Amino acid sequence: MTHDHDLVLRPTPAQTEAALNPPPGRTGGDLVIETLTGLGASTVFGLPGQHALGMFDALRRSSLRYVGLRVENNAGFAADAYGRITGEAAPLLLSTGPGALMSLAALQEAAAASAPVLAIGSQIPVAGLGGGRHGYLHELRDQRASFRDVVKSVHTVRTHSQIPSAIAAAWESALTVPHGPVWVEIPQDVLTAETTLPVVTAMDATPEDVVPRPELTAVAAHLLSTAARPAIIAGGGVVRSDAAGKLRALAERLDAPVATTFGGKGAFPWTHPLSLQSWLEDRHTTDFLEDADVLLVVGSGLGELSSNYHTFAPRGRVIQIEADAGKLESNHPALGVYADARLALQALLETTEPRTDPTAPARVAEVLSRIRTRLAAQDLDLEHRLVAAVREALPSRAPSFWDMTILSYWAWSAFDARHPNTMHSAQGAGGLGYAYPAALGAAAADPTTPVLAVSGDGGAMYSIAELATARQYDFDVTWLIVDDGGYGILREYMTDAYGATTGTDLARPDFVALAESFGVPAVRTTPDTLAADLSKSLATPGPSVVVLPALLKMFEPTHL
Template identity: 60%
Template sequence: MTSPDLPAGSTAADDAGTPGTLGTRIGGDVVLESLQALGAEGVVGLPGQHALGLFDALRRSELPCLAARVENNAGFMADGLARVTGKPAPLLLSTGPGALTSLAALQESAASSVPVLAISAQVPVAGLGGGRHGYLHELPDQSASFRGVVKSTFTVRRISQIPSALAEAWTTAASAPQGPVLVEIPQDVLLETAEPSVPPVVDLTATPTAPPAREELVQQAADLLRGAENPVILAGGGVVRAGAGESLRRLAEALPAPVVTTFSGKEALAWDHPLNARSWMEDIATTEFLESADVLLVVGSGLGELSSNYHTFAPRGRVIHVEADLGKVTANHTGLGVHADAAAALSGMAAAVESSGAPDPGRRTRAEERVTALLATVARRLEGQGLESERALLSGLRQAAPEGTDTFWDMTIAGYWAWSAWDPRDGRFVSAQGAGGLGHALPAAAGASFARRLRGEPSAVLAVSGDGGALYGIAELAALAQHQLDVTWLIVDDGGYGILREYMESAFGTATSTELARPDFCELATSFGIPAERATTDEAPDAVARALAAGGPRVVVVPARLGLFAPTHLDRLG
């Protein structure tokens, strides 16, 4: 959060007792030089009193800045930026309230293994850890608030420490499993004159690591899969993050084996590949399909709540679990644990299986027939639930978004449908199901569009929210307008927290505190100079297609109450 103006006649340097001078190269410059040397393509953030030295240095930096309005949204923007670049995304924050407001966003990045490099200002060095000086925004131990969320924290106390601290933090964030880190830098260090003690930063590198796949484990896994009568692969988001889709395809075809993907692993295998059993993870037919495997390879997934049909999944065969996060390896199901990056493990397994010769064509046919039968079963269940309008909306939106369009889905009923039903078609499919917080879609889409523009790529992206989630990120309409980002925002307005309404009505017979007063979203968007239109569910796909084609920020509002397909995990929970 930004803080009040300084008293008339004073400067931030005066307040900190440091020699910062207009135009002088200072600690803030060292930060941005270090980020640029490490390969940052842009930064996200908003200023605050203790961070003014950092933001002043932006005037002298070549790094473009996406200016957010709220720190939590800035964190989501950095999340979107990192997903596109594949690199740690710098998130520039102020102290105390500003830093703490980013925590919910960083929790999503942690849960989804997204590398965000949060750089927070701090009170002057003299006030670190003491709680004695009474500085504005002061906390006794600011980094302690982050330790349960980020991979690690770093506190800089001297200007000469900045480059090395950022290089180490960058390495940590980018090493598998990726995730957010915090670097905090005191106000007086950010304002301290850099010359001559710290020359311009040019030679700075980071060396991210990934756990290698041990040969004996790869060989044993390959032997188990080769000897299976009914092997199945469950591919998670770790396959996508590792860029291991091609190795996954090779292994699936060499066995051959059906592939089910988790919601975050939807991009791991082409949607129309005959071995792709897709991602209907909440349908009991898919759960039983996975359970029936005599050898199940789980790769790049911790088998958490959403990847195990709410922990009802009970495999009956042998499990092979490949995961880069050591704490998750076989944590929920016993089996052969392979602590490794998905790319290394899948490449090794594919090579080992391929070396044994071409598979029996009959096995390929049987595997494909099992996939076809599973998807037909799911389709029959859906057809009996009276959800034609919802299915038509998702299908229409899929046709409206060109191939390669990145899509961002909030925790909303449309998003829950998309978890299972959306075909990525070479675009990123992003949903905040890691931590499950509201408000991710719009700011993350803004960060992604910003990143794609910086890279010279088509930058039109689609964000989908409910009216409840929309109110979390509504301030970033200003950021969209200011930066003229190519974000089409579809808001499904059902008058409240639609998912929670459904859950409460199902569990208690009635819902409480789920109905919401909300603005006229079209008029609000128009007040920012953003074109907006209202559409029915039938009209929505055409409206979205027009908005994406037009470029710039656009808002489409669909007043509708969508239904959710039957949550079959409840059948098992009783």
């Protein structure tokens, strides 16, 4: 009897001939690049270093596109955004020691935001591995240990034959929901030594789906169908699983109001009659969600920001759909459904009974009206105008990337993302310097649309070097820098907490002149001209910078 797998595993005569006669001059670096190509990669990010040169030399002999940034952390942010936009694993090539460690903040953000980044770093020669003190350049006692608490999985290679399987295993790990960053490290001498192994061809590292258990979705469907006041919180998992359409269908089937988390921006239409939008830091929203007798939480762990700083205390039954098993019921008791959001929502669409609640739109409108009334009493006209100006200027499907700055904090709550997977920020881990290099990664992923990055002047200084990258690759990215002379949000926090500030006021360059020194067109704008200046920059191909001198305020939080 012939089994199907026999046919799959048996090489053709041509494959046998190629395997027995590999081309000369190949190295371990070639095995890395061949494996990435066989897995379906098309673009890699990174920054070369002495121990990693074997990989970079092999890039020269491949069809892969290389996007090199000026700082490893920024290369990691670019790979993060590429992974978010495409849903593909984004290879990130790094060197040993300092070069590897420089990527950790970016990989932490990728882990928090479930972005699939495949980081491949070099290592000192094999003879130096094992935690000794051999005096090699860039040597760490245990480089893997530096990554183990940050990434999903760590893979160490010691021989040529281990390279394809290690990278394939890491690729599968990165793309298994929840997506996330992974780390592979390969010693320098393994990368540079010649190999007689056959050329790596197509690799299969397709992850398994995380399918909901039917008995759990049956209970969830019954609870939702018979609820008096159901409500839904949609998190980033809805966006990552491309489940926005199924979310809307379920909400309309149940007449259930929907609030989106900051990571779930765009998961539900902003102006829909059932949309509570994203005012999660407002007590009116918190009260409404607490009053739900059945609350469906999809693709969110209800962490600090999504729970109004852990003041959220639901009184009804909670159903939590989450692809990260560790987040199930981590903050609130629930009917925990371990599953990909798209598959679980499909199951609920097939098993819930329609319910009608003609009062739901009016109740949603009342909450939003109360929020508007509260904000109107706080003298925040400038901030509202700036959010509106950015929305007016940005094309509907153009992605935007936001740093940890006051305008971004506003955007989390107040910005209409219009479409899923178009608004991204560093709110997962909260590191500075994310927006601009991430926007460059998005431009590499999809060159057909302009990309917007938004930073404060403090965060912008983390990424200034990448103006050279934007110019070198002619990426269509407009960078809005809101210049308030310091770390604005920290200035506000310290003033509120201590009545004075320390270390928050900064000397800064003339950003317009600095951008132009890189060959990047730049303009200084005002709140009145922001929409027009942004529109012009976004409509002009290539990189550009718009500088807005402005001192912004946050709205008053209402946790209690």
